[in-house]
Every structure is written in structure tokens, then in C-alpha cells.
Amino acid sequence: MAERHKLDWIQALRGVAALLVVLTHARRYLLETEWRPFVEHYIMPAAQGVDLFFLVSGFIMVYTTRGADGSLRYASGFLIKRFARVWPVYAVAVLLWIAFLAATAQPIAPLANILKSLCFLPVSTHQPPYLGLPYAIGWTLNYEFYFYVVFGLAILFGSARWIAFAAWLVLTLVLAPWLAAGYVSLLANNDYHFGSALAGQLTNPMVWEFAAGVLIGLLYRSKLSLPRSKLTDALIAACVLLIVATAWRTAPVWVHGPIRWGAPLMLMFAVMALTYKNAEPRVPRVLVWLGGISYSLYLLHYIVFCAITQLFVLAGQEKLTATWPYAILIVPVPLAVAALSKRYVEDGLAVRVRDRLLALHARIFATPAPAEGRVSTKEA
Template sequence: MKLDWLQGLRGLAVLGVVFTHGRYLLSGTPNFVLADAFFRPGAMGVDLFFLISGFIMVYTTQNASGVRNAAVFAVKRFARIWPAYAVVTLLWIFVRRDGLSFFQDAEQLRFLFRSLTLRPQVPEQAPYFGLVFPLAWTLAFEMYFYIVFGISMLAGRLRWLVLASWMLLTLVLLPLNHGGPTLNVQQFLQFRSGYMQLVTNPIIYEFLAGVVIGLLYLSPRVRFPNVSVAWQAVICSVGFVLWWGWSGVGDFHGPAGWGWPLAVMLLVLAVASKTVTLNMPRWLVWTGTVSYSMYLTHYLSQLVLISWLEKRGLHTQSWNEIFLALLLAIPVASASHWLLERQLGGWTRRKLVLLVDRVLPAPPVPEGLDVIKMAKVAPRKM
């Protein structure tokens, strides 16, 4: 079952990120201060993505557990994230880095391999970690949480206890003797392993909050008593997020920054959607559908736009260029969604699912129940 209100939130999140990076088009001009005040809070779209990711993982696996389901979950998530990311990283090298000469340097190749495996390159630069493709830091956290979430599915009914125990270990107990724990996502704890800097980073609390919100959404007991209270909660929670972001009170990623008001808002919207209809414009739902591709490609297309304008003497560093960057991001995201997500990612997904079927075949459906199952279970597409 597709949740349009959630797709709409994805659309808002990615547009916020697009405008955040669009403000760099005015760098060095008198207008940058105003552009920074308007557009920098749009970076909270990343925190909203993390919250939504945790929510969706719960929503799409509510009846799934065991080895086979965990394996299918893992390969589907890998197929959705990694192939498109790998292609965009290579494009980034040719557009922004050294092109072919990049591949002639052995150290650069090692750097690329570590980046493609989403391992922190510069642990001191949390939460970004200095990957080849700078926007990939969010994917490093995504893939890590996918792994942990998938492993927790192996525990069956104890999956939430296993997940909570792992989070307690990595976010609280392990940091105790290394300068933490804290809620500062820019923290540098005294771990030798760079990857430990990632798994102990408090921004992971946002995924965990999304999981909790997903569980509350699925609970039939958690709902607003009436329509009036639901709408009041929606208006107040959305308004508070806008105030928190644009007043400057919250000014960075993480649960203590933009994260916690967004978590409250997502919880309110999720619970309210069971009482009222949260209509989203179709264009915003579509933007949510291509949001991953737009996130991956918008900064790359922005740099291409600047280069094209500069070569023709048209780079004026004016407000209209932010509008042009948004216009370019739309068709590029659409093409990337079709080519990289649906075609390349879809092909990868099919191949990996077939491999899972060979190694872990699905249990046979008892005779006479297959038709009933098909009638009762609606496909879930998120």
C-alpha cells in the first residue's frame, strides 16, 4: 500500500536539499547572506530522509522475519541504493575530479574502493567522512542501518529487542570509554577504526526514531480521538518545525538539532493519517518517487549548469540561477530514476532475488491457500 503523504514528505525533503545546495550559486555575492538564511535550513531534508527510512523499514517488513526475509530485504535495499550510487560516483570523478587520470593513481583507486564500500575516509570529519562523492555520507549511514535492521530480522519475535540492544551497545556503552556518548553528530571519539566513528554517531538515533514511529503507526491503539485534535496536532507540529529551522534555534543535523522536531512532526502526521486524509499534490508525490535520484544527481547537474553558463559568459550568480538549477534537477532526476533505479537497479534486484531463491527457496504454500493469500495480501510499494 502506497502512502502518498509519506511520498510527499520525501518530495519536500529532497527539494529542501536541492535549494540548500542551490544557494552556493550566490557565493561571494551580497545576496548570499539572504540566500543562506532562506535555503540552508532545507538541509534538514536529510534528517527527514533518515526518519522516513526507519519508518519505511518497519512498514514494509511488518510481517517478515527469518533468514530468507532478511536476505530478500538486504538485496532489495542494496539494489535500490548501490548501483545508482556507483554510477553517479564515477560521473562525479569525470565532472569534478581528475577524470581518467584519477584511475591512474593507485592511492586514488584505493580511495575510490573505500568510498564505493561506503567506509569513512576521514573519520575526523563526521558526519561527512570525506568520501569521493560528497553526498554519499548519507548513504553510508543508510547502508549501515539496513545491515543492522536486516540482522535483527533474523531474531523473529525478538527482532526489536535485538535492534534496541545493538543500539544501546553502539550508541551508549561503547562510546563511554572513548569520549562519549554525546548527541553531537560532529563528534570524534577515540576509536582506531574509522567505521566505529560511523556506527557510534548519534545521527543514527534518527533511524531509530523512525522505527519507533513506524511501530506506533502500526498499532491500532495509537490514534487521535477526533478529526479536530488531529488537524490541530498537524498544524502545530509542522509550524514548530518551520520555526525551529528558520529561527536558527536548530542549525545542524542530528537528534539534538533538526532531528527531534522532525521526529515529532513525522509521528503526528503518521498517527493523524489514520484519522484524517493528508492530501498531497500529485507533483509532490512524483517528486518523492524520484527523490533518491534527485538527491544523487542534483548537485552534479548544478555543477554542469555552472560550467555551461561560464563558458557562454552567462554565469551572473543571480537568483534566477537557483531557479535554473531546480529546473535542470527535475528532468535529470526523472532520467536517472528510469535508467539507474528502475532499469539498472531493477535488473540487479531481480538477479539477486533469484540468487536468494536458489539458496533459500520460499517455503511451499499449502494447497488451496495460494489463491486466498493472493486475494488478501496487497502489494506494498515504497
């Protein structure tokens, strides 16, 4: 059943999530105008696109590893594919950001911090959940890759993988905070004051959103389902309205995490998964396309915004950037850049990196030939 699914609705959610983040950053051009209260209240909550990304990521990891056999070969192959999927584009984005800072004579982060970020390691001890990275947009990639590592290691436990996965979550998100700080928080901006940047990342409640995506993925694979009907369509629409109402009610406070923005998103995502598992909706092709370029769009849009704005500054037209027309018209530009990145970086460079690593992986795990003079068990 699951193998027949195209999951276009998942691609659409990815595209919507990326576009929401783009809109969040486009609002910055109106922060020094009389429109600041409006954009902070009604547009800033679009940042919850990040929370949606995390939920979708957890779901996809369950879906794509449904054939996991618990072997080291499978788990290492999984990690290679995930690394090749996220790292090349991220590395290009970081290098482009550094080049932009150098070209505009702006301060550049120390080399050690840049290298840490390229290794998906946090830099700052006390900036939850953003981790103080040289290219700030990349903070989500730290959590993403950490999740891949935990997920990959859990695969090694075979039939007990979900027990191992749950045990690790309890250890890092409940026991460690309780023992160290005396309480457990579900707010992503909470700081347990561990004194270790890595400990702060591993215990950040944002990880719960990945776990929620995993749980929804398991529900999708289960026998549970909701029959597609006008009632379930209305329920999904109600969930969307709840998301909007919750976001506007809490604005302009940044409330990433499972207990605020994440909660209504989880509800919507769960209902969609249980409804669409047997009756996938017809998704507009533009949303599927947007989902296809969502990763590049997320990583590169901020650089594109800054580069275009710098051109206006150099042309002596800085005042034009603090207007609604500019904030609106600049949004489509990253779409074109993301489409190029999808073709040449994601489907080009990243695929070559993946194929070479998988070729090396295949040689490492190749069945050794029988020693000369011996007979293999198959030949026997």
C-alpha cells in the first residue's frame, strides 16, 4: 500500500514550510517603518514553517526506512544518503555567506566556528535554539543531522529500534534536564545552562517535534486510518484555522517548539496522515515543484535577500528597500535561485557526493571472496 504513494501532499507541506520562512525574513524590510506592529503580529508567525519542517522530517525518516533490516550496512548507508542530501547544499550556502560578508567588508566568524558549523556542531552555549552559527539560517540543520544520527543508530537495534529511540529521547529530553536543572521544559528558547553547546542542543525541546513526526509516521504505517470525507476535510481546515489563530494570538513572541507553534501543527499533520494514507489528495503541481526546491529555498533565500538589498544600497536606493513593493517583489527571486540550486547542487553535486560515498560503502561491505583453496558455504 505505502509503496504506491507519491506523497505529493508531503512535498506540498515542505514547499509551504519553506515559503513561510521566506515570508518571515521578507518582513524585515518593514521593521523600521510604521508597519512594524502589523508585520510582527501577522507575518512573523510564519516562522513556524521551521516547526513544520521538523515534523515532516521525522515522518519521512519513518517512511523511507520501512525496509530497515537492523544491519550496520543499512544504518551506515542511511546516514551516507542523509549526509549527501543535506551537507553539500549547506556547505555551498555557508561559503556563499562568507563570500558575501567578505565582499561587503563585514565581520566574518572565526574559522573554528565556521568549521564547527560545517560539522553540524553548535557554537554558542546560551542561544537556544539558534546555537550561534556563523550562517544563522543553518541552525535547523544541526538539529536535523543530529536527528539523523540518532535515528540511524536506533536502526541498529533491529526490532527494538523504537524502544531504543524512545529511551534516548527520555534520557536526553527528560532525565538529563531534570538531573541537571531540576525541571523539564517544552519551550525551545529555554536554557538549561549546561555550559556545553552540544548538551544544550541535544536537550533542546525542538527535538520533540522530530519525535512527533516519527510517531505520526508510525501511525501512517499502522492499520489506523480516517476515511476521506467532507468531515475529515473540514477537520483539516479547522486545524489550519487553529494554527493561524494560535500564531496570531501569541505574536509577536517567538514560540518555536512542541508546546506552542508545534502543537496545532502536530494535530493537523496527524489528521492529514491518517486521512491521506488511503486517499491522497490532488495537489497543485506548483506546490509539488515548490516542495522539490524547498531545501535550497530555505538555505539560500536569506543570502539572495541580502545580496539584492546590497545592490540597492550601492545604487543609492536604500530607501526603496523599506517599502511594501520591495518586500513583496523580492520574494520570488530566491525561487529562481533555488531552482538553479536544485538542478546543479542538489541533483548535481550532492548526487555525485552520494554516489561516490555509496560506491565506497559498497566496497567496504562487499562480501569477501573465499580464500584460495577453500570452498564457500554457498558452493558447498
